[in-house]
Amino acid sequence: MIIQFNIVVVLACISFVENSHFRGGTITWRPFNSTPSGSTVDIQIRQRYSWNRLAYFCDDAYIASLGVIGDFSSVFCVSGTCSNWNSNPIYTETYCTDYSVGGVVSSGEIYYTRTVPLNAAFSIAFNSGNWFVNLVVGSGGLWSLVCLIDTTVRADGIINSSPIATTLPVIYKPINVQHVHVVQMSDFDSSDTVRCRWSIGSTSNINGYDECADVCSGVPGAVLYSDNCTLVFTLTQDSMYVAVALQIEDFYTTTSPTPMSSVPIQFLFYGYTASSGCSTPPAIIGIRPNRGKKTEHNTACIGTPIGSTVNELVIVQVYCSDTSIVDFITSSPVGLTKSSIQQIGNSTLLLVFHAFNFVI
Numbered sequence: 001m002i003i004q005f006n007i008v009v010v011l012a013c014i015s016f017v018e019n020s021h022f023r024g025g026t027i028t029w030r031p032f033n034s035t036p037s038g039s040t041v042d043i044q045i046r047q048r049y050s051w052n053r054l055a056y057f058c059d060d061a062y063i064a065s066l067g068v069i070g071d072f073s074s075v076f077c078v079s080g081t082c083s084n085w086n087s088n089p090i091y092t093e094t095y096c097t098d099y100s101v102g103g104v105v106s107s108g109e110i111y112y113t114r115t116v117p118l119n120a121a122f123s124i125a126f127n128s129g130n131w132f133v134n135l136v137v138g139s140g141g142l143w144s145l146v147c148l149i150d151t152t153v154r155a156d157g158i159i160n161s162s163p164i165a166t167t168l169p170v171i172y173k174p175i176n177v178q179h180v181h182v183v184q185m186s187d188f189d190s191s192d193t194v195r196c197r198w199s200i201g202s203t204s205n206i207n208g209y210d211e212c213a214d215v216c217s218g219v220p221g222a223v224l225y226s227d228n229c230t231l232v233f234t235l236t237q238d239s240m241y242v243a244v245a246l247q248i249e250d251f252y253t254t255t256s257p258t259p260m261s262s263v264p265i266q267f268l269f270y271g272y273t274a275s276s277g278c279s280t281p282p283a284i285i286g287i288r289p290n291r292g293k294k295t296e297h298n299t300a301c302i303g304t305p306i307g308s309t310v311n312e313l314v315i316v317q318v319y320c321s322d323t324s325i326v327d328f329i330t331s332s333p334v335g336l337t338k339s340s341i342q343q344i345g346n347s348t349l350l351l352v353f354h355a356f357n358f359v360i
Helices: 060-064
Strands: 002-006 008-012 022-031 040-052 074-080 094-100 105-117 121-129 142-150 163-166 170-174 178-182 184-187 193-198 223-225 230-234 240-251 261-272 301-305 310-317 327-331 336-338 348-355
Touching: 022 121, 022 142, 022 163, 040 094, 040 121, 040 142, 060 094, 060 336, 094 327, 163 240, 163 261, 170 178, 184 193, 193 223
Parallel strands: 170 261
Antiparallel strands: 002 301, 008 327, 022 040, 022 261, 040 105, 074 121, 094 105, 121 142, 142 261, 163 184, 178 230, 193 240, 223 230, 240 261, 310 348, 336 348
16 A cells, blocks of 8 residues: 655745744545445545644654653534534543644644444534634634544545645745745545635535634735645735635536535745845755655655655755855654755755654
């Protein structure tokens, strides 16, 4: 059996310290067996959340010990066929997988297995407080992440799997510059059409529940292109965050009017004033990870057998003098660790990812 995992990396040349609590997250799901059998189906629910590291500390030793972080809250069913779920809910505490000292963030994920009725649809939600105080929209407000699970047998005879999206918890962008940012989406059911949309802060959506609480429309003036989940925006306030709240949805065909599932992804952009002395940012120059044209060695999605040992390298070039990389902000699966930053030349740095007996 082959599993696939994504390594997501951002380079940070500057440090930010900010007291905060929640920094976003996602909830996705899939059946263990997509072929229907009987009246129930076993599904796997994946949760990933990010938090202020001052509130939920994490370091390499804590990751190695499978330490947990985050609020210990229930994820409740909020609409649809809820009776089976609420008698056996899942919880939001996760195993820490990543941290950033400069970014003051700890991230983690956890997987749950639950048996639910076949041909049933319901939405689950994690809602609480609080977001950042210095958010442009939703300062110190509440969050809400809502995920639609629908085990109705599809027209092609299988049980659906939700789409997934991968992001970093905080992405740093210079202010007063137009940015184009693509949220990476994929789906286990490769024939599905996957789109994204803004989360909606009312019950007039497929989930029948508030999907974004106080950070709806959190990026002022942003334009979203749903087919490839591309955001076009300009940040205007220095040292401020904006929250992005999206729903990733899969459709049976390009003309299907109703999504088969809807999963949340929420993350942050941080605006800063760019240095006038360095106009060329650092860049990943190695073969991993790379989001460009997919080749045998050049891909951000890496498959590996369960139980195997994985080693991956990330090589970065710094183009400006008197500039150095102080941190790599990463989003990793449980079981993946990373080395310290190693200098391998006057302007080149190396980061090594290790996964021993990698199991999901």
